[in-house]
Amino acid sequence: MKFLCIDFVNSQWYKTHKIFKDPLKDRDLFKSFCEKWDLANVGTFDRKLTDKLLELRDFLSHAVNDLCTKNTICQKDIDEMNKYLASLSFCKVLKKEEERYILNIIPDKSNLNQIISKVILSFVEMITNYDIKRIKICKNPECGWIFYDESRNHTRKWCDNTCASLMKVRKFRKRHTIKKASNSG
Known part of the structure; x- marks a missing residue:
């Protein structure tokens, strides 16, 4: 399952992998991110x-991080989310895609507002419509990737097979090193 908000938060991955650029500071990477999620094209x-x-x-x-460690969000953060939500203004538009009808939410203001509103709405929808215990942080200390655990038993620890193998x-x-040390000592 893919969530815009998780992909957005995971864009900070560059912090632990210095050879990469911050996608929110690089025009081309940010443009790719916006295209991937069908976000507004930011002119400036x-x-x-x-x-x-x-x-x-x-x-x-x-x-x-609070959700993953405490299974809750503090009231201060809920208030902050409500500030973001209160500043949004949007309308709903009906679209037909192939044989389905889709109701899209379109922000009325700037392209920046559209991006912020879609990200924050994605987060709010995720925590209100899905099991928050399935939102996890990869147990590989060098990764820290956030993912939604879709495994049947909710036991996934790693973001992907690469981290699991590592x-x-x-x-x-x-x-093996401990075993060798105890045998030689």
Whole structure:
């Protein structure tokens, strides 16, 4: 299951992987992100836009971390989300795609407002319509990727098979090193 808000928060992954650029600060990467999620094309890519998006990402990252560690969001963060929601103005538009009808929410204001509104609405829909216990942070300490656990038993620990393999290899090597040390000592 894919959520815009999770992809948005995961854009901070570059922090632990210095060879990558921050997608919210790089015009081309940000354009790709917007195209992927069918977000408004931002004509001017300036400091104000970047600062607001970075602020939103930090806030949502903190909220997701609270969800994953405490299974709740504090009242202060709920109030902050309500501020974001209160500042939104939008209308609903009916569209036909192939043989289905879809109701889209279209923000009335600037392109920046459209991006912020879609991200915050994605987060609110995720925590109100889906099981918050399935929102997880990858157990690989070098990763920290956020994902929605779709496994049947809700036991997934890693964001993907690469992280799972890396962690299993590290665990095996650690166990093997300890075994060698105890045999030689």
